[in-house]
Amino acid sequence: MPINPIDLHDSIQLVRLHAIQLAAYRIEAGLIGSMAIPALGETLETLRIAPASWFGAWRQGQMCGAIALEVHLDIVEIAKLLVDPVVSRQGIGTDLLAYALAAFPGYTFKVATGARNTPAKRLYAKFGFKQMVSRTTPEGIEVVLWVLYR
Secondary structure, three states: EEEEEEEOOOOHHHHHHHHHHHHHHHHHHHHHHHOOOOOHHHOOOHHHHHHOOOEEEEEEEEEEEEEEEEOOOOEEEEEEEEEEHOOOOOHHHHHHHHHHHOOOOEEEEEEEEEEOOOHHOOOHOOOOEEEEEEEEEEOOOOEEEEEOOO
16 A cells, blocks of 8 residues: 655645544544544644644555654654544554654654554554553543654
């Protein structure tokens, strides 16, 4: 499955990314029991100007998943990892995470997940990420910080 940079100035790619984000976070909201996920309120414009580099997974010419990365010195923060629920559980999240890890060898990776998002927790644990701390967001969502030292 090809993984390529997403052009957030391309309106077709931006609209598709936004649709995937909303669908994916609605699923997560159900898993964690809260619709107060900030990403559910993002607009096309706030998504476009966020300080992340986006990479998309493409199947039959259609974006089906994406990962947003923020690089700070020798640390890569996974800001978002999204898979279209229509094609979930088909290895797309795994492919996107493997791509990010391969693109930044030797970097430390950080990510936060909902404490009750079992599929995300399994994915990061599979790649060797370790749970570090948990906290509660201002929206009342318990999140867990994961780190992978390499």
